[in-house]
Amino acid sequence: xxxxxxxxxxxxxxxxxxxxxxxxxxxxxxxxxxxxxxxxxxxxxxxxxxxxxxxxxxxxxxxxxxxxxxxxxxxxxxxxxxxxxxxxxxxxxxxxxxxxxxxxxxxxxxxxxxxxxxxxxxxxxxxxxxxxxxxxxxxxxxxxxxxxxxxxxxxxxxxxxxxxxxxxxxxxxxxxxxxxxxxxxxxxxxxxxxxxxxxxxxxxxxxxxxxxxxxxxxxxxxxxxxxxxxxxxxxxxxxxxxxxxxxxxxxxxxxxxxxxxxxxxxxxxxxxxxxxxxxxxxxxxxxxxxxxxxxxxxxxxxxxxxxxxxxxxxxxxxxxxxxxxxxxxxxxxxxxxxxxxxxxxx
Amino acid sequence: xxxxxxxxxxxxxxxxxxxxxxxxxxxxxxxxxxxxxxxxxxxxxxxxxxxxxxxxxxxxxxxxxxxxxxxxxxxxxxxxxxxxxxxxxxxxxxxxxxxxxxxxxxxxxxxxxxxxxxxxxxxxxxxxxxxxxxxxxxxxxxxxxxxxxxxxxxxxxxxxxxxxxxxxxxxxxxxxxxxxxxxxxxxxxxxxxxxxxxxxxxxxxxxxxxxxxxxxxxxxxxxxxxxxxxxxxxxxxxxxxxxxxxxxxxxxxxxxxxxxxxxxxxxxxxxxxxxxxxxxxxxxxxxxxxxxxxxxxxxxxxxxxxxxxxxxxxxxxxxxxxxxxxxxxxxxxxxxxxxxxxxxxx
DNA sequence: TTGAAAGCGATACCAA
DNA sequence: TTGGTATCGCTTTCAA
Numbered sequence: 001x002x003x004x005x006x007x008x009x010x011x012x013x014x015x016x017x018x019x020x021x022x023x024x025x026x027x028x029x030x031x032x033x034x035x036x037x038x039x040x041x042x043x044x045x046x047x048x049x050x051x052x053x054x055x056x057x058x059x060x061x062x063x064x065x066x067x068x069x070x071x072x073x074x075x076x077x078x079x080x081x082x083x084x085x086x087x088x089x090x091x092x093x094x095x096x097x098x099x100x101x102x103x104x105x106x107x108x109x110x111x112x113x114x115x116x117x118x119x120x121x122x123x124x125x126x127x128x129x130x131x132x133x134x135x136x137x138x139x140x141x142x143x144x145x146x147x148x149x150x151x152x153x154x155x156x157x158x159x160x161x162x163x164x165x166x167x168x169x170x171x172x173x174x175x176x177x178x179x180x181x182x183x184x185x186x187x188x189x190x191x192x193x194x195x196x197x198x199x200x201x202x203x204x205x206x207x208x209x210x211x212x213x214x215x216x217x218x219x220x221x222x223x224x225x226x227x228x229x230x231x232x233x234x235x236x237x238x239x240x241x242x243x244x245x246x247x248x249x250x251x252x253x254x255x256x257x258x259x260x261x262x263x264x265x266x267x268x269x270x271x272x273x274x275x276x277x278x279x280x281x282x283x284x285x286x287x288x289x290x291x292x293x294x295x296x297x298x299x300x301x302x303x304x305x306x307x308x309x310x311x312x313x314x315x316x317x318x319x320x321x322x323x324x325x326x327x328x329x330x331x332x333x334x335x336x337x338x339x340x341x342x343x344x345x346x
Numbered sequence: 347x348x349x350x351x352x353x354x355x356x357x358x359x360x361x362x363x364x365x366x367x368x369x370x371x372x373x374x375x376x377x378x379x380x381x382x383x384x385x386x387x388x389x390x391x392x393x394x395x396x397x398x399x400x401x402x403x404x405x406x407x408x409x410x411x412x413x414x415x416x417x418x419x420x421x422x423x424x425x426x427x428x429x430x431x432x433x434x435x436x437x438x439x440x441x442x443x444x445x446x447x448x449x450x451x452x453x454x455x456x457x458x459x460x461x462x463x464x465x466x467x468x469x470x471x472x473x474x475x476x477x478x479x480x481x482x483x484x485x486x487x488x489x490x491x492x493x494x495x496x497x498x499x500x501x502x503x504x505x506x507x508x509x510x511x512x513x514x515x516x517x518x519x520x521x522x523x524x525x526x527x528x529x530x531x532x533x534x535x536x537x538x539x540x541x542x543x544x545x546x547x548x549x550x551x552x553x554x555x556x557x558x559x560x561x562x563x564x565x566x567x568x569x570x571x572x573x574x575x576x577x578x579x580x581x582x583x584x585x586x587x588x589x590x591x592x593x594x595x596x597x598x599x600x601x602x603x604x605x606x607x608x609x610x611x612x613x614x615x616x617x618x619x620x621x622x623x624x625x626x627x628x629x630x631x632x633x634x635x636x637x638x639x640x641x642x643x644x645x646x647x648x649x650x651x652x653x654x655x656x657x658x659x660x661x662x663x664x665x666x667x668x669x670x671x672x673x674x675x676x677x678x679x680x681x682x683x684x685x686x687x688x689x690x691x692x
Numbered sequence: 693t694t695g696a697a698a699g700c701g702a703t704a705c706c707a708a
Numbered sequence: 709t710t711g712g713t714a715t716c717g718c719t720t721t722c723a724a
Contacts, residue, residue, distance in 0.1 A: 035693060
């Protein structure tokens, strides 16, 4: 480990000199591109490790017009599901040899700024887990040949792929579970200004329940809270307790709402599964804990992440393939807030 | 918005041409560096927006030998505290105009790879929230003049700063609370192979409790679980219930352990604050929920994040300042698992 | 298989 | 205040 100078970093040129070859050869060995004789290859590798050479990714990316960066747009990581999704994405991104650039956004305008910045880093792809990518921005990405994929959302933007948990399958599983366990009326809990997937989960549930004539309109209750999250669910429960119309089973758009609703009911002296049934979404760690043991739909974040990366890579190679909408199967995890029937148990 | 070519991106040269100036002038206007006449400045800005020009950060970073990237090393984001810390860091990083590069690591060797990769992107700083930076790697960072700062840990590595919640203050607050509420024996719950801060919290607590002769050694119980997290805490409670030695108040290294322990006790028919008291650490959202309402030490993630960025920036300007160890004040949030005394309430 | 050389796109120094 | 130019470090033809 010797240094030519103190603060100058080791370049391919330095390695080339020590190995007695041209810097082109060095580039070839490290990028596994052109051909290089086994013997010189060894010499170069040796020289490189002696000097502690490492590729400058900025220079590499500049030249290739593409970095090994992947931009990830997230929001509200305080929601355990969202952080577990990010965790899965990170692990997949790293496994494939990329490096994640992550940005948390609040509003739609920030999303725009962010995507723009991603393109300035010449990322190999953009993953959107929050908000909807503005059509014209996506166009910019396409111009730079940067693939974009959205998770748990779906819009008709050409050239953008979407990977989404199968909400229809979830609705089917949930309604089946409610029916099998004797419910004669059901409810849907979501918050005002919900995400695309929240709304979609509600729509598919309603479709299954009402359009298929399983229940009447009057046996279906829709609760839309002002607030999101635990507190939203909790308040919804307090309001619910004050009103007359009650239902046997409640399906919630996400885990936070479900836990909050359950706790709110408990504060009023009601509990599941004694007084009602409740099924959540997400299957976050928290929902499995003793104090909740929530029956819930499980989203498979790791296959979601894998599919996302696959979409990114395939579209990276061929930008003109048609838009894809991949649905990831979900599972129903039956715990304590809904009785065991013939469904899968955990 | 016109395009000279279809897929080539707009460069400073293009802008210069359209504005009828040199590309040096363009660079000056956008990097706010050298001087440029107001009139030409306007011309350039106009030309730039007409073409949709955006700086190529790869080229910029290559030239400046420094990107506006900041590397963040995280682990186990499934722990709500860790994800809230990341959230705070992201928000601060973005607020200061940087862009976060985040990597999740499992073991020490991955940490090494990761830091190395960060340097290859010529990051402006590295934030370590997990694991301890190997000394020789840090040396590499120093050579590249990349500042490194660790959160909630402390080692004696020259040139690396640390920002940490004030564990001593926490121990003081907790012991005071236990004493004021009549405890005559106390316990400490942590897991085997805990992080630096976990161990440090235990040590300071023991020091306050025993070394200051508040309690005898025999009135102090140390519970070290095999597993971390909720499940670790839960099992610890089950074991605890089987043993004879009992204590009045239990202080936990983190929120997950605390919730698990509390639930485990409940499974055995005991609850706080009736049968015992319990105080957690972290103040994650979950601990505030109705099912837990855990009395807990609150860590201030946002000032932590601010301090971290400050450390990064100051050391970026002057790499030779002495090592800093900043302690962030904590608060005791009294909820339900420990009675209200004269302390602050929430 | 190898090396020379022309970029990639921006910055910064220096002379005008 | 400006523009010319060397430079940052790597990749990639193109000849040899």
